[in-house]
Amino acid sequence: MLFITSRMPTVNTEPALNKDFVFDLQNNSSSRSFFCCTRHKKGKYEEIGSMNLLKSLKAAKVRQVLVYIHGFSNLPEDVFAATEELQKLCDKKKSGEVLVLPLVWPCDADLGIIKDYWDDQKAADQSAFTFARVMQRFMEWRNSVEYDPEDDPCLKRINLLAHSMGNRVLRQTLSNWKHYDQPQGLPLLFRNTFMVAADILNESLHKGEAGELISHASRNVIVYYASDDLALRASKVSNLKNGEASRRLGHSGPENMELTPKNVYAVDCDDVNTLYDPPKGHSYFRSGLKKGQPGIVFEHIFETLVSGRVFPNEEYRKSSILSLNKA
Template sequence: MFFITNRAFVEGNASAEMRKVAFELNNNEAGQSVYFCWRDDAKKAYVELGSDNFMKAMRKAATRQVLFYLHDSAQFPEEQVFPTAEKLQALFDEQDKNLVDVVPVIWPCDNGQSPMRDFHEDQIAAEASGVAFARALEKFLVWRESVKGGEAPCLKRLNVLAHSMGNRVLRQTLSCWANYHRKGQVPLLFRNVFMLAADVFNESLEPTRDGRYICHSARNVVVYHAADDRILGAGSVGHLGANSASRRLGHTGPEHQAMTPQNVYTVDCDDVNNKYDRPNGHTYFLADEKGEPGKVFLHMYDAVKKGRIQGHDERRGLIVDLNFRSC
C-alpha cells in the first residue's frame, strides 16, 4: 500500500530512496519533511520510495483513480490507520477492482495518557502538518501535468476522504498551499473531497474562512454530518487552551448553507451513523456488522465512480433525499 507521511522515522529525517524505515511513535512533532512510501502489507514493513519512484509506481498502477485518506486524531499507523485504509480498499475492490488506490496520509498524533491533552496536542500537530503536505500537493500537481520523456499527462483522478480531525489537516494543507506556493489560489486538483464527521468549525467553508480553499480545490465537496455523533458533541466544542468555540461541521453541517459555494453538498447521516459505529456514531463510512458496505460508503463510491453527487438538488448543492431513513 502506498502512503505519505510527515511523521518522524527512527532512521532520521534525511530522505533517501528505497531506505527501510520505521515510525518513531514517541515523537509527535509535525515534521516539515514529507515522505513518499510503500508498506509491505504482509510484513507490515515500510520503504521510503522517494517522490519520483512513488509517482512512477502510481502512474503504472492499473487503478484509474486515487483516494487520499486523512485519518482522525489519536490514530497510530498499525493500530488504526492502515487497518481502516485496508477496509476501505477492500470495500472499493468489491465494487470495482481497478477503481481506486487508497493512499493513507499519516500525520503525527500524540500517544500520551490524557485524552484532553492528546486532543489539544493533536490539533496543534494537525495544523502544523499543513506545510509539509502542501509541498506534497505541489509535487502531485507537477506529476499530473508532467510530460517528461514523452509521457502524456497523468489523467488519474484524485479524491480525498478526510475523517474528523483529518479535516483540520486538509484545511491547513490547502491554506498553506495557496499562500506559500500558489499566490493565494489553489487549482482544481480533486474530483471529490469527502468531509466525514469533520472536526472543524461549522463556518469553515464560508468565503472568508481558510476552509474556502477546500471548495476551490475540488469539483465536489461532500459534508457528512450527524447530530448524535458522540465524539463531536458538546464536549469537543471547545478544547484545552482554546480562545474560541463553535459547533463542529461534522456535528451540524454548515452553519449557513446559503453562504457555502455551490459545489458543497451536505448529507445528514443522523439515522445511520450508529448502525455502522455503535455507540459513538463517529466512524460511519465503512461497513455494517456483517461486513456489508454501508450507505455512506456506497454514496462515496457512487461519487468517485460518476463524478456527480447522488440525490442532490441541481439548484443548490444540497442533498435532498438518500432514503437513509429506511435503514
Template sequence: MLFVTNRIPNEGYQTKIGRELTFDLQNTTPSKHLFFCKRSPDNKKYFEEGSASFFTQLKALSEKTQVLLYIHGFNNTDEADIFPNALALEEQINQYANQELVKVVPIIWPCDDDSALAFIDDYWDDQHAADASGKLFYRLFGKFVSWQKQLVQQGDECHKRINVLAHSMGNRVLMNTLYEWAKAQGDVPQLFRNAFLIAADIENEALEKGEKGQHIVDSARNVVIYYANDDLAMPASKVANLKNKTLSRRLGMTGAENLNKLPKKVYQVDCDNFNNTIDKPKGHTYFLHRGSKQTPVIKHMAEAIKTARVHPSEREYELPYP
C-alpha cells in the same frame, strides 16, 4: 500500500530509497520533511520509495482506477487504525463498484493514542500537529503538480483522477494544507474530483468565502459534507476547544452553518439514521462497514467517484439506512 507521512523516522531524515523506516508513535512532532513510502502487506514493514517512484506507481495504475487520498483523524495510529481503515475503505468501495475503482493512499500525520484520561491534552497535541502538518503537506501537492508539468514537457501526460477523504481532525489537516498552498502559490487549482469531509472537526462556517477552509471548496469539483448530530466525538471536541476559549459548532455535527453561502457544488449529507448503529457507541467512524452492518456512505461515495456527480442531486439530503 503506498503512503506519505511527515512523522519523524527513527532512522533519520536522509533519504535512501529502499531503506526500512520505523516510527515512534508517541512522538507527535511533525517532521520538516515528507517521506514517500510503501507498506509491506506481509510483515507490515515500511520502506522508503521516494517521490519519483511513488508518483510513477500511481500513474501505472489501471486507467479506470482513481486515487483516493485518506487523511485520518485524531488519536489514530498506523497499525491500530490508519492502515486497517485504509485497506477496508479500498476493499469496500471496490467491492461495491465491482471493479478496482480506487487505490487508497493514506496521508499520515503525527498523532498519538493516549488514554481517555489524557483526552484533552492528547487532543491539543494532535491539533497542534494537524496545524503544523498543513505547512508541509501542501508540498505534496506541489510536488505532484511539478511532476505533472514535467510529464507534459516530455509528451507523457498523467490524467489520473484524484479524490480526497478527510475524517475528523484530518479535515483540519486538509484545510491547513490548502490554506498554505494559497498563501504560497495564490489560487488553489482544482486538484480533486471529489472532496469527502466526514465528521469534520472544524468550525461549521469554515468553508465560507473569506474563511480558512474556503480553499477546500476551490480544490474540488464536488465537496460532500457528511455529518451527524449525535456524533459523540463532536461535543467532546467542543469541550476540548474550551481550553483555548473557543466555542464553535463543528461541521461534522451540524453541517454547514449556512449552505446558501457556499457554491452549488457543495453538498451535505445527514447521517443521523445510522452513524451510531455502524459505530457504536461514538458514532464517529461511520464511513466503513462494520461486520454485517453496512454503511450507506460507501455506496454514496463510490457513485460520486465513478460518475463525478453526487446522487441524489439535492444539496441537502438525509441518507437512509436500509
C-alpha cells in the same frame, strides 16, 4: 500499500532512501520533510521516494485515486487497517476503480484523550506545512515533460476523503499551499472531496472563511454529519478552552448553506452513524452493520466517486438524509 507520511522515523537517512523505515511513535512532531513509502506487511515499511510513488500511482491499473487523511488519536497501523477496509470495500463494489492512498500524520501515543486531542491539533497544524509541499511536488510532477509527458499523461482522477481532525489538516494544508506556492489561486485538483465528521467550526466552508479554499480545489465538496456524534460533542467542549463555542461541521453540516460556495453539499447521517459505529457514531463511513459490508454512507461516497455527481438525478439538490429505510 503506498502511503505518504509527515511522521518522523526513528532513523532519518536523508538524502538516501530508508529501506527499513520505522515510525518514531514517541515523537508526534511533524517532520519538515515528507516520506513516500510502501507497506510490505504489518510493521515492515520501506521508503521509496516521491518520484517512485508517483510513478507507481500512474502505473496502477485503476481509474481513480482516493487520498485518505485520518482523524486524531490514530497510530500508523490504525490508519493502515482503516485504509485496507476502505480498499476492500472499493474493490468489492468495482474492481480496478479506486486506489486508496493514506496520508499519515503524527497523532499522539500518550494516554488520556484530552491531552491527545490538544497535542494532535498542534501536530495537524504542523503537518499542514509538510503536506502543502506534497501538493506542490505533485503539481511539479504533473507539469513535467519528463515524468508526465503530453503523449502519455496521467489521466487518473484524484479524490480526497478527510475524517474528523483530518479535515483540519486539509484546511490548513490548502491554506499553506496557496500562501507559499499558489498565490494566484489553487488549481482544481480534486474531483470530489469528502469531509466526514469534520472536526472544524461549522462556518469553516462559508465564503471568506479559511475552509473556502477546499471548494476552490474541488469540483464537489460533500459534508457528512451527524448531530449525535459523541466524539465531536467532546471536541466542542474541549475547544471552549480556545473560545470556540460554535458547533463542529461534522455535527450540523455548514452553519448556513446559502453562505457556502455552490459546489458544497450536505448529507445528514444521523439515522445510521451510531448503528455503524456504536456507541460514538464517529467512524461511520466504511462498513455498515457488518464488517466488510458497505454501509449506505460508503455507498454514497462510492457512487459519487464513479459518477462525479453528488445527487445525479437531482441537478439542483444541495442536501440529503441517508436512512436505512431508503437503502
